[in-house]
Amino acid sequence: MTAAAEAPAVADLVAGLPPAPAIWCSGLRKRYGRHQAVDGISLEVQRGDVVGLLGPNGAGKTTVIKMLLGLVRPDAGEAMLLGRPAADPSARSRVGYLPELFRYQPWLNAAEVLALHVRLSGIHVPGRDQRERLALVGLADRAGDRVGGFSKGMQQRLGLAVALVAGPELVVLDEPTSALDPVGRVDVRDIVLALKAQGVAVLLNSHLIGEVERVCDRVVILDRGRVAASGTLAELLGQREVRLHLGDVSPEAEARLAATGAVERAREWFTVALPPDDDGTAVPDLVRDLVALGARVHAVEPARISLEERLLGILRAGDAASNGHGGPR
Amino acid sequence: MTSARTVVTIAALTLREAVRRRVVLALVGLTVVLLLVSGWGFSRLAAESGTSTLTSGQTRLTASIVLNLVMFGFSLIAALGTAFLAGPTLAGETESGIALAVLARPIRRSAFLAGKWLGLVVFGCGFVVLAGLAQLVVVQVTMDYWPPQPAVALVHLAAQTIVLLTLAVLLSTAISPMASGVVAVGLFGATWIAGVVGGIGASLDNDAVARVGIISRMVLPTDGLWRGAMHAFQDPSAIVEFGGPEVGGFPFLSTAPLTTAYLLWAVAWVMLAWALAANSFVRKDL
Numbered sequence: 001m002t003a004a005a006e007a008p009a010v011a012d013l014v015a016g017l018p019p020a021p022a023i024w025c026s027g028l029r030k031r032y033g034r035h036q037a038v039d040g041i042s043l044e045v046q047r048g049d050v051v052g053l054l055g056p057n058g059a060g061k062t063t064v065i066k067m068l069l070g071l072v073r074p075d076a077g078e079a080m081l082l083g084r085p086a087a088d089p090s091a092r093s094r095v096g097y098l099p100e101l102f103r104y105q106p107w108l109n110a111a112e113v114l115a116l117h118v119r120l121s122g123i124h125v126p127g128r129d130q131r132e133r134l135a136l137v138g139l140a141d142r143a144g145d146r147v148g149g150f151s152k153g154m155q156q157r158l159g160l161a162v163a164l165v166a167g168p169e170l171v172v173l174d175e176p177t178s179a180l181d182p183v184g185r186v187d188v189r190d191i192v193l194a195l196k197a198q199g200v201a202v203l204l205n206s207h208l209i210g211e212v213e214r215v216c217d218r219v220v221i222l223d224r225g226r227v228a229a230s231g232t233l234a235e236l237l238g239q240r241e242v243r244l245h246l247g248d249v250s251p252e253a254e255a256r257l258a259a260t261g262a263v264e265r266a267r268e269w270f271t272v273a274l275p276p277d278d279d280g281t282a283v284p285d286l287v288r289d290l291v292a293l294g295a296r297v298h299a300v301e302p303a304r305i306s307l308e309e310r311l312l313g314i315l316r317a318g319d320a321a322s323n324g325h326g327g328p329r
Numbered sequence: 330m331t332s333a334r335t336v337v338t339i340a341a342l343t344l345r346e347a348v349r350r351r352v353v354l355a356l357v358g359l360t361v362v363l364l365l366v367s368g369w370g371f372s373r374l375a376a377e378s379g380t381s382t383l384t385s386g387q388t389r390l391t392a393s394i395v396l397n398l399v400m401f402g403f404s405l406i407a408a409l410g411t412a413f414l415a416g417p418t419l420a421g422e423t424e425s426g427i428a429l430a431v432l433a434r435p436i437r438r439s440a441f442l443a444g445k446w447l448g449l450v451v452f453g454c455g456f457v458v459l460a461g462l463a464q465l466v467v468v469q470v471t472m473d474y475w476p477p478q479p480a481v482a483l484v485h486l487a488a489q490t491i492v493l494l495t496l497a498v499l500l501s502t503a504i505s506p507m508a509s510g511v512v513a514v515g516l517f518g519a520t521w522i523a524g525v526v527g528g529i530g531a532s533l534d535n536d537a538v539a540r541v542g543i544i545s546r547m548v549l550p551t552d553g554l555w556r557g558a559m560h561a562f563q564d565p566s567a568i569v570e571f572g573g574p575e576v577g578g579f580p581f582l583s584t585a586p587l588t589t590a591y592l593l594w595a596v597a598w599v600m601l602a603w604a605l606a607a608n609s610f611v612r613k614d615l
Binding site: 032066069070071072073089090091092093095097098099101102103104105107108116117119120121122159162 | 334427437614
């Protein structure tokens, strides 16, 4: 076969491949003086996924983000953004970023800041779309005002508009709600969910676990510069449970409870683990059978270990591991 | 985005910053004051020479000295302006976090730095050339004196500004915004003083002292370029009028034009300092 005939075949092959992950990195390391800030982190964010980055202060979350975006030079490791090496600036042409330390030129107005970022991104975005981005973050009325007069919350909203303005395929949000009021937080949550609906990948670093739990498909937990745990919320949080407040529980009823899953009892409260393959029928079936067996059902509460509890558990296990006991990884 | 477009965008942004932060307004104000004061001074000198207390040679000498003195004032304003603008615009943006969102765009850091540098060059050179030209017009109107090589002189002044702002850019990639401005202006002043000391050494035939000036002009070419500018501003007869080559110790007259080798060294110095600045900035963790 000639080289000319081979070329289209290779192109077809490449075109048939699934798109490269939005973020892929392997073995990232960074040391500041004597402090190992990031110690061999590998992670992946698929296109259209919303991934939460969690961990205590100093876990290395912001350093990882900065290494992915070429703002900090890794000591070791590789990173790719949207299929291109992260060290190549063109890899960031479809990436939006809201830094943890959000500051924008105070001598420009909000519309000018957006226009500057559009120009630097090298992507054509009509003025109307730029104004829409400002409206999306609630700054439509302040487009002509100097950024120097903005409150911190307004600057963070502007930063969000900057991150979204140039048609990104990947958005990296580092503590996007740290300066926002409760309404602003809900706005950010809605924006992230809208991005997800549009197939835009999002890497969200946040201390607000509830925020992460509501919007993220997957979570990566960092501790002391390493990945302490990662997975989907279902994988991390494990199986669901149901809590029942019961009276007149006969031995038969107890046997029925045990048949569903592991049971823990605290007086009249029973916590029953649900089967992993539960299709939503286990709880109504159980309640029906308990009533049939003469038990009095006062309350039925679905329960699931919270992400916060799981996070604390992982971090405490990490503490124990660092003391030489070994721990989950 | 292509690097050239990035450079132009960032240069335009830097100029807009200078305008919006009222740096331009402050410089225009200072310049107008200096022009008015020097205009008054020159007109008084013209009045003196009109009453025949000064010969025509003395008039040209006086005009040359005072012109050089006023131009030194402009070069000092340009030095202060660019050095204190370079700090905030580069080190300040890195420190405050403004650079984070900008440098996360698909642009090369070297292109960003080149844009900042170019903006400062346009700003600094624009200032010294326009203010210098205005001053030459003032001298022409009041004393009927026009320097022998005005274009060469203004190019030397602009080159001096470029050297200093390149130094300020280099410093601001490594140290805090305030420190970079202070160190750049401090070195500018120290080199000027070393140049005067070297001139005194030369006029006294003391090689060791004369070497102070030579070495300082090599380490930082601001003073060398300033002497080249003075030589092109002053009347050729001024040196003879003042007392011959022993004038070396006098800070506002220059005995000789710059050599091509020195000008090439100044160009090489700027390129070297820029390369060091780029190397430092590209490696910087933000």
